[in-house]
Amino acid sequence: MLLEIITIGDELLLGYTVDTNAAHLARELASIGVSIVRRATVSDDANDIASAVREALDRTGAVITTGGLGPTSDDRTRPVIAELFGRDLVPDEERWDALRALWKERGRGEIPETNRTQIMIPRGATVLTNRHGTAPGIWLEDELGRWCAMLPGVPREMRGVLADELFPRLTARLDGQQRVVVRSRTLRTTGVAESKLAELLGPLANGIDGLALAYLPGQEGVDLRLTARDLAPDAADAALTGGIAALREMAARYAYAENQTDLASVVLNECDARGLTIAVAESCTGGLLGARLTAIPGSSSVVIGGVIAYSNGVKKGLLGVTTESLERHGAVSQEAASEMATGVRRRLGVDIGVSITGVAGPGGGTPDKPVGLVWMAVDVRGDVRTHGSRFVGDRAEIRFRATQAALDLVRRMVAG
Amino acid sequence: MLLEIITIGDELLLGYTVDTNAAHLARELASIGVSIVRRATVSDDANDIASAVREALDRTGAVITTGGLGPTSDDRTRPVIAELFGRDLVPDEERWDALRALWKERGRGEIPETNRTQIMIPRGATVLTNRHGTAPGIWLEDELGRWCAMLPGVPREMRGVLADELFPRLTARLDGQQRVVVRSRTLRTTGVAESKLAELLGPLANGIDGLALAYLPGQEGVDLRLTARDLAPDAADAALTGGIAALREMAARYAYAENQTDLASVVLNECDARGLTIAVAESCTGGLLGARLTAIPGSSSVVIGGVIAYSNGVKKGLLGVTTESLERHGAVSQEAASEMATGVRRRLGVDIGVSITGVAGPGGGTPDKPVGLVWMAVDVRGDVRTHGSRFVGDRAEIRFRATQAALDLVRRMVAG
Numbered sequence: 001m002l003l004e005i006i007t008i009g010d011e012l013l014l015g016y017t018v019d020t021n022a023a024h025l026a027r028e029l030a031s032i033g034v035s036i037v038r039r040a041t042v043s044d045d046a047n048d049i050a051s052a053v054r055e056a057l058d059r060t061g062a063v064i065t066t067g068g069l070g071p072t073s074d075d076r077t078r079p080v081i082a083e084l085f086g087r088d089l090v091p092d093e094e095r096w097d098a099l100r101a102l103w104k105e106r107g108r109g110e111i112p113e114t115n116r117t118q119i120m121i122p123r124g125a126t127v128l129t130n131r132h133g134t135a136p137g138i139w140l141e142d143e144l145g146r147w148c149a150m151l152p153g154v155p156r157e158m159r160g161v162l163a164d165e166l167f168p169r170l171t172a173r174l175d176g177q178q179r180v181v182v183r184s185r186t187l188r189t190t191g192v193a194e195s196k197l198a199e200l201l202g203p204l205a206n207g208i209d210g211l212a213l214a215y216l217p218g219q220e221g222v223d224l225r226l227t228a229r230d231l232a233p234d235a236a237d238a239a240l241t242g243g244i245a246a247l248r249e250m251a252a253r254y255a256y257a258e259n260q261t262d263l264a265s266v267v268l269n270e271c272d273a274r275g276l277t278i279a280v281a282e283s284c285t286g287g288l289l290g291a292r293l294t295a296i297p298g299s300s301s302v303v304i305g306g307v308i309a310y311s312n313g314v315k316k317g318l319l320g321v322t323t324e325s326l327e328r329h330g331a332v333s334q335e336a337a338s339e340m341a342t343g344v345r346r347r348l349g350v351d352i353g354v355s356i357t358g359v360a361g362p363g364g365g366t367p368d369k370p371v372g373l374v375w376m377a378v379d380v381r382g383d384v385r386t387h388g389s390r391f392v393g394d395r396a397e398i399r400f401r402a403t404q405a406a407l408d409l410v411r412r413m414v415a416g
Numbered sequence: 417m418l419l420e421i422i423t424i425g426d427e428l429l430l431g432y433t434v435d436t437n438a439a440h441l442a443r444e445l446a447s448i449g450v451s452i453v454r455r456a457t458v459s460d461d462a463n464d465i466a467s468a469v470r471e472a473l474d475r476t477g478a479v480i481t482t483g484g485l486g487p488t489s490d491d492r493t494r495p496v497i498a499e500l501f502g503r504d505l506v507p508d509e510e511r512w513d514a515l516r517a518l519w520k521e522r523g524r525g526e527i528p529e530t531n532r533t534q535i536m537i538p539r540g541a542t543v544l545t546n547r548h549g550t551a552p553g554i555w556l557e558d559e560l561g562r563w564c565a566m567l568p569g570v571p572r573e574m575r576g577v578l579a580d581e582l583f584p585r586l587t588a589r590l591d592g593q594q595r596v597v598v599r600s601r602t603l604r605t606t607g608v609a610e611s612k613l614a615e616l617l618g619p620l621a622n623g624i625d626g627l628a629l630a631y632l633p634g635q636e637g638v639d640l641r642l643t644a645r646d647l648a649p650d651a652a653d654a655a656l657t658g659g660i661a662a663l664r665e666m667a668a669r670y671a672y673a674e675n676q677t678d679l680a681s682v683v684l685n686e687c688d689a690r691g692l693t694i695a696v697a698e699s700c701t702g703g704l705l706g707a708r709l710t711a712i713p714g715s716s717s718v719v720i721g722g723v724i725a726y727s728n729g730v731k732k733g734l735l736g737v738t739t740e741s742l743e744r745h746g747a748v749s750q751e752a753a754s755e756m757a758t759g760v761r762r763r764l765g766v767d768i769g770v771s772i773t774g775v776a777g778p779g780g781g782t783p784d785k786p787v788g789l790v791w792m793a794v795d796v797r798g799d800v801r802t803h804g805s806r807f808v809g810d811r812a813e814i815r816f817r818a819t820q821a822a823l824d825l826v827r828r829m830v831a832g
Contacts, residue, residue, distance in 0.1 A: 026431030286710025287703030294702025
């Protein structure tokens, strides 16, 4: 099945809103065997919508639109596409009663008459119920089997209608057909450069058994994305499962999770399973490591707290970093990092102390201690390991990469 | 001037990459008076590229493409568009020498011959120099004045070539023409609901003197975006300056900055100007407030540090929160927040202590203390103010909104 996506709206076309709907739709549809052949964005203008939809229907006979279904005069998707299909708009009075009840329920009082535009449905169309908002989706099909599905533009609503209504409908259409899909799975690695990783992967470095392998370097490390194309759904899943297992073996200790999982979540699970508690001591990251750990629901069973030791006074006063270390080696040093980790472990009475101290920039660098230099330390019940790195990027990147490296040091020490 | 944008690449079409180039291009171009009438995304396939570009040239005679300029066999933009314009590709040997030198300079050794594809330029085309990567942009124009500008797909490179090469070229073309632009400015507000803000704005609530007003509610508050359309550049800027000043007066103490400026940066400036130092005491936000403050370069002149008091033990041990308060009122209470703020101020010897304690969810809520309930306190040299709020959203939103409200409390106390 081939189709085109048309996203509608002045805000999108003018670039005030980045179009995340199109990417979400494309990924989800490809995973069930629908190929997107083109994507377009047009303004709210009726002529622009009409010509884009007409051209797309001529090419593929299948179109999904997003946006322009609201109650205001800017929202022209419904009447324009109804006209393209030669249908008039008829009010759906049941829907009006439901909408009126919803407004009252939400304490908004009597619904304005202008909202009646939202219940005007092209004759013969099927309503795609929107459980997350007031603008319903619409499915319109002609006698030749050409169809257009109109989805709302608000991403949360679009995703809801897609999952609840459109996905089942498309899957049913594809059922029985010899369908092939595009599906992906990602193995996350950190602490290893792309070129080194390719070496480690050896014979798998360029893909596995017809699965394409993409290296996606980012602040969290290098993600390895395997993509199965043009396989039947079951075959794709089996190939991906085997492929990920093979990659995991080769990437060994650098692999920490799959898909979107955050390293902080992996670390918390490892600690929780062993009954270990953790505290952080942060200088240049100023709380970012603590924020990442506590972003995970349930983190309070592991994370006790921490000290943001931005000034040397706090490093000494609350963490017991020695004046001697600071004077001889400086605040950004292996020694200071080590004393910070041990200091926070003892002070907060936890099993694991983690510290970060570095030069995040853009100012403050010296020939000896350039911007990007970061020292980290982890103290697990008295067993201390330190790690120094020179990170590239701007201030935000250096800080984030430092938290990632510190978390990885914890992971390796805890998981062994 | 009307034009169309075509972004090229399988990754974009499959939704693995969200297309941020298109939005950036549209905003920038609109600001100098170029109207984007349509945007499309196609695969790396030569036929798909050719038909999309041909159709766009037929409609508007002006096209900007991104992507497909690299050295691999997937990169077909250059030959396909050269053929559309009836041009052959000729090698640019000077460019080859420069590229070869660059590779050596970067320690990559001898450049592979495959990279020669990147110096193949359509006959008669103008090279748009890329200072941030190896794939140059290309400007191609026919005798009828129809043109296509090819830009690289990597966002940083695309932005560079746009700013350095394409922007000046387009501005020169528009010079002397009666041009009208689309430009925007945004006033940021926080701590006030959209409906209340509309009331405050009174007669300006629906726009000012032909400037459109958009309410953009988000985690940071409600941004007010004023947009001037179809005005000459100078008139647009003058109208926006006047409009922002008028909005600022009506929004009064809720307005804290313009455009992208973060509230943390505003707070740091206010403190710095008065020589005030600051420390944080965070429970449910776990370091996020500290992370936001220290994300700003130069924050070390104001931020001394803080305590992440995730557990009650840390609240008592490091911050001096009393057992009585915790037992009688609980960790999420006005009393605990107040003691945390004063505790961290004294402990770290600073002018301002800021605290946050709340129920971030998804678990941990009770009928008395539901998910989203957050208490904040600010102690400025002994003058303590507290603020309780019930935030909506998921864990991440509740935490972020809490840091925003705490920062705003500091801003109001410090700025008076």
